[in-house]
Amino acid sequence: MIIKKEKEIGGRLLSIETGRVARQANGAVLVRYADTMILAVAVCEKEPREDIDFFPLSVEYQEKTYAAGKIPGGFFKREGRPSAKEILSARLIDRPVRPLFPDNFKNETQVVVYVLSSDQQNDADVLGGIGASAALCISDIPFLGPIASVRVGMINGEFVINPTFPQLEESRLNLVLSGSYDSIIMVEGQSNELGEADMVAALKFGHQYIREIIDLQRELIAECGLPKMEIPEPQIPEGLEEKIDRFCAPRIREANQIAEKKARREAVSLIKDELMEMLGEELAEEKAILIKEIFEKVEKREVRAMVLNEGKRLDGRGLDDIREITCEVGFLPRAHGSALFTRGQTQSLGAATLGTKIDEQIIDALEGDSTKSYMLHYNFPGFSVGEVKFFRGPSRREIGHGDLAERSLMPVLPAEENFPYTIRIVSEILESNGSSSMASVCSGSLSLMDAGVPVKCHVAGIAMGLIKEDSQVCVLTDILGDEDHLGDMDFKVAGTRQGITAFQMDIKISGLTFEIMAEALEKARRARHKILDIMEKTIERPRADISPYAPRILTLMIPVDKIGAVIGPGGKVIRGIIEQTGAKIDIDDSGLVIVASADVTAAEKAKYMVQALVEEPEVGKQYRGVVKRIMDFGAFAEFLPGKEGLIHISELDDKRVGKVTDVVKLGDAVDVVLIKIDREGRYNLSRKEVLLRSQKQG
Numbered sequence: 001m002i003i004k005k006e007k008e009i010g011g012r013l014l015s016i017e018t019g020r021v022a023r024q025a026n027g028a029v030l031v032r033y034a035d036t037m038i039l040a041v042a043v044c045e046k047e048p049r050e051d052i053d054f055f056p057l058s059v060e061y062q063e064k065t066y067a068a069g070k071i072p073g074g075f076f077k078r079e080g081r082p083s084a085k086e087i088l089s090a091r092l093i094d095r096p097v098r099p100l101f102p103d104n105f106k107n108e109t110q111v112v113v114y115v116l117s118s119d120q121q122n123d124a125d126v127l128g129g130i131g132a133s134a135a136l137c138i139s140d141i142p143f144l145g146p147i148a149s150v151r152v153g154m155i156n157g158e159f160v161i162n163p164t165f166p167q168l169e170e171s172r173l174n175l176v177l178s179g180s181y182d183s184i185i186m187v188e189g190q191s192n193e194l195g196e197a198d199m200v201a202a203l204k205f206g207h208q209y210i211r212e213i214i215d216l217q218r219e220l221i222a223e224c225g226l227p228k229m230e231i232p233e234p235q236i237p238e239g240l241e242e243k244i245d246r247f248c249a250p251r252i253r254e255a256n257q258i259a260e261k262k263a264r265r266e267a268v269s270l271i272k273d274e275l276m277e278m279l280g281e282e283l284a285e286e287k288a289i290l291i292k293e294i295f296e297k298v299e300k301r302e303v304r305a306m307v308l309n310e311g312k313r314l315d316g317r318g319l320d321d322i323r324e325i326t327c328e329v330g331f332l333p334r335a336h337g338s339a340l341f342t343r344g345q346t347q348s349l350g351a352a353t354l355g356t357k358i359d360e361q362i363i364d365a366l367e368g369d370s371t372k373s374y375m376l377h378y379n380f381p382g383f384s385v386g387e388v389k390f391f392r393g394p395s396r397r398e399i400g401h402g403d404l405a406e407r408s409l410m411p412v413l414p415a416e417e418n419f420p421y422t423i424r425i426v427s428e429i430l431e432s433n434g435s436s437s438m439a440s441v442c443s444g445s446l447s448l449m450d451a452g453v454p455v456k457c458h459v460a461g462i463a464m465g466l467i468k469e470d471s472q473v474c475v476l477t478d479i480l481g482d483e484d485h486l487g488d489m490d491f492k493v494a495g496t497r498q499g500i501t502a503f504q505m506d507i508k509i510s511g512l513t514f515e516i517m518a519e520a521l522e523k524a525r526r527a528r529h530k531i532l533d534i535m536e537k538t539i540e541r542p543r544a545d546i547s548p549y550a551p552r553i554l555t556l557m558i559p560v561d562k563i564g565a566v567i568g569p570g571g572k573v574i575r576g577i578i579e580q581t582g583a584k585i586d587i588d589d590s591g592l593v594i595v596a597s598a599d600v601t602a603a604e605k606a607k608y609m610v611q612a613l614v615e616e617p618e619v620g621k622q623y624r625g626v627v628k629r630i631m632d633f634g635a636f637a638e639f640l641p642g643k644e645g646l647i648h649i650s651e652l653d654d655k656r657v658g659k660v661t662d663v664v665k666l667g668d669a670v671d672v673v674l675i676k677i678d679r680e681g682r683y684n685l686s687r688k689e690v691l692l693r694s695q696k697q698g
Helices: 083-099 125-138 164-171 196-224 240-255 261-279 279-284 288-310 396-412 436-450 483-486 515-537 560-567 569-581 598-614 688-697
Strands: 003-009 012-018 029-033 036-048 057-063 105-118 147-156 158-161 173-179 185-196 325-329 337-343 346-355 361-365 369-372 373-381 421-431 460-469 472-477 487-496 500-509 551-555 582-588 593-598 622-631 634-640 643-648 669-677 681-685
Touching: 003 185, 003 196, 012 125, 012 196, 029 125, 036 125, 057 083, 057 125, 057 164, 083 105, 083 125, 083 147, 083 185, 083 396, 083 500, 105 125, 125 147, 125 173, 125 196, 147 164, 147 185, 147 196, 158 196, 173 196, 185 196, 185 396, 196 500, 196 515, 240 261, 240 288, 261 288, 261 483, 279 582, 288 460, 288 472, 288 483, 325 436, 325 515, 337 436, 337 500, 346 436, 373 436, 373 681, 396 421, 396 436, 396 487, 421 436, 436 460, 436 487, 436 515, 460 483, 460 515, 472 515, 487 515, 560 569, 560 598, 569 582, 569 598, 582 688, 593 598, 622 643, 634 669, 643 669, 669 688, 681 688
Parallel strands: 057 105, 373 421, 643 681
Antiparallel strands: 003 012, 012 029, 029 036, 036 105, 147 158, 147 173, 173 185, 185 500, 325 337, 337 346, 346 421, 361 369, 460 472, 460 487, 487 500, 551 593, 582 593, 622 634, 622 669, 634 643, 669 681
16 A cells, blocks of 8 residues: 655655555655655564674665766766765764664664655755654664654755755755754754854754654554564563672772773773673673673763762863863975874874865766865774774765864865865874864864965864753763763864854764753853864964975966867877976866966966967067078067067167078077067067167166
8 A cells, every 4th residue: 555645845845655665675665855756765684683782773875876867987887885975875864863773672774765866956865864764663663763854054044944956055054953853863064154043043943844744754654654573671680780780880980080091991891801700601601792781881870970960070071171182283294284183082183285176076976077176084093092993995984074074174265266276184093082073173274274275264173972861961071982982962063263164963862952952052162262272372374385395376267269279189289288397287168277386487387388379469569489490581480389470680680680690590589579460460570679678778
């Protein structure tokens, strides 16, 4: 039976349908918004996995190129490894749904979202969040939904729900939020220095539409929702929890007084080993995962109680204190710009590289091809947390953190027409104990200024945490890794002194009130200003010039009808200039010519040669010519590329000349003035005029 529910959202029809396709999955829906359509399916194994202490959920998001009437590129001509956009969209779906499964649910579960149709106006990522929720809710998979996702923009001071791609180009805000009927669960986005009050208002605006979409899902669930599968409660031997609590709690309290991360973790690990020894080999072997889970519950309870009851954190700081910060610039001698940013035990090495237009990244997306002249890449090696880790390319987490840091710095970058460089920043995480993505924002900002990029100002980032038990609420500033793991929220906020540039929030509880959000944003603003104070003392403004190792870029505009002349047949002319000067030259369809070379003299020479190719001869203007032919009556000189003129024997000198070769020889460089263009387009040049002008000036 096909069931379909529809509702108008933001002037476009949103529909959720089930029963037509993918009927062997536990749950499947088609979600359509205007002419963008996705298929979301949810499947899970019948039996739980016994050998794990985590929930085995995977979320896949794939854009089918036929959705936009395209054929994939590459040799195989089919969809391959996920693009950065697909990975980021999968994370937008994964993060809000993951906390909403029961703690003891261990069945392998997968959510798959296919983009089947793209109208190239509406992004399918928020539809994926809606579809994942609906598919899970109508299935027999235990899920504490429904939830919904929307996008909020801000154009001319007014909020816009689910802005189209063209609208986002002029929007000051690009905010994706997911929530339940009562609260916010996940936030992701960027803004152009938006104020904290406007951010809270945007969240409230988006949440009212989330409620409407949840109502639509509830109608669907009421008609076709399946009974949820039963989850067997774990069999805990009588008295085991009390025994573990008595043995571990006082020892964990003592270990929590150790401020240094490595020493504290070693102390906690020793307690766990002693616990296993105390319980005996047989019980420890049979119930190892169960014992670990009980142990972690005790550890979590003790850490949270210390924060809530004593206002004290694992490293001894107060709730609003920021760890010690140090900044260094010019750390790498040959990088175009570099900075080492250290906050407590979190350290990011930022390296900025300036390239030319040829270094731009080509993006092949459903909404069309484009180029990208600014990139930030984030690397998180295992040694940063004292672990061994295989090098297998960037993980989904690394791509997500890099994207967040990239968006954070974007609003302060100069316009491309004013600074025609391709910019790449790499953040190498060398140590990590919380908020390495926000450390990447700080090191990236410092490295840009060190590279001489004319950024508007510094950008800093901070991660906020939350401990909430009933009515007790503590918002934490600059959270540690353990506070993220044992707490309820990870809220990253980056911005300038003027406002917020990017943000990301995930929570592990059922939702977050707007009051707590407002408090976290205000505390983040105060912390951000403190960090900016330190960064500005290190380097207050961009260096006056770019690195001597960076390419010098010169630009000029040429008439569009002259582009062919500069390129030449088969690229012969432009290749000749490149070979003579060593400079890189790029010409776009508008006639913009970009010349780049690490040697400024070479760049200027190449620019002059291009200018000369397109320059129209001007009577009365002085040129530098080269003698190409000598006749009895004068010499022919090339004064512009491909343009020769006659220097009559009477115009060779300011006195009588007997023979042309008395004054010039073949191959001589000679300064001349164009004195006439005759009816047949021939050029008459004069060396005598140059000499007379020189005498007048002297």
